[in-house]
Amino acid sequence: MSTxxxxxxxxxxxxIATAFLxxxxxxxxxxxxxxxxxxxxxxxxxxxxxxxxxxxxxxIVYSGAIMILFLFTIMLMNLNKENExxxxxxxxxxxxxxxxxxxxxxxxxxxxSKPIIGEYISTGEDYQSIKVLxxxxxxxxxxxxxxxxxxxxxxxIGTVLLSKKEKTEK
Numbered sequence: 470m471s472t473x474x475x476x477x478x479x480x481x482x483x484x485i486a487t488a489f490l491x492x493x494x495x496x497x498x499x500x501x502x503x504x505x506x507x508x509x510x511x512x513x514x515x516x517x518x519x520x521x522x523x524x525x526x527x528x529i530v531y532s533g534a535i536m537i538l539f540l541f542t543i544m545l546m547n548l549n550k551e552n553e554x555x556x557x558x559x560x561x562x563x564x565x566x567x568x569x570x571x572x573x574x575x576x577x578x579x580x581x582s583k584p585i586i587g588e589y590i591s592t593g594e595d596y597q598s599i600k601v602l603x604x605x606x607x608x609x610x611x612x613x614x615x616x617x618x619x620x621x622x623x624x625x626i627g628t629v630l631l632s633k634k635e636k637t638e639k
Contacts, residue, residue, distance in 0.1 A: 484510040
């Protein structure tokens with residue numbers, strides 16, 4: 470076996486394991502930390518695909534900014550097991566049914582998908598270049614880029630407002 474294949478298998482196993490640990494962990498802080506490890510292993514997959522810029526941006530954006538936001542949200546909400554309301558059985562049943570339906574749809578999509586057959590036409594432009602990527606992002610995709618920043622700002626403000634405690638008068 471080649472070295473790259475071994476690295477890919479190890480990264481894949483760690484990615485899947487930490488993804489499942491994120492879902493099944495009862496402690497929200499542990500779930501967030503498992504998700505950070507999962508994000509780092511996905512960045513490792515990008516490195517195996519020779520996409521260094523995408524790997525670094527993935528680490529900065531997801532493992533850095535978004536996970537810090539998740540951790541602050543979890544810590545601000547102060548999730549305690551004593552205060553947690555137990556979900557009714559119908560909610561659990563709905564979640565299981567939704568999961569099964571989505572899984573069936575995804576499996577059918579993957580089974581029925583056909584690979585693109587034909588010649589790959591290359592324009593010769595290097596999209597790994599930060600200069601080209603910056604021009605494309607800030608010229609053609611300027612409006613969606615700004616909408617994403619506004620969406621993140623609104624989510625952060627909403628998190629702070631939801632976690633704010635009401636003052637009680639004495």
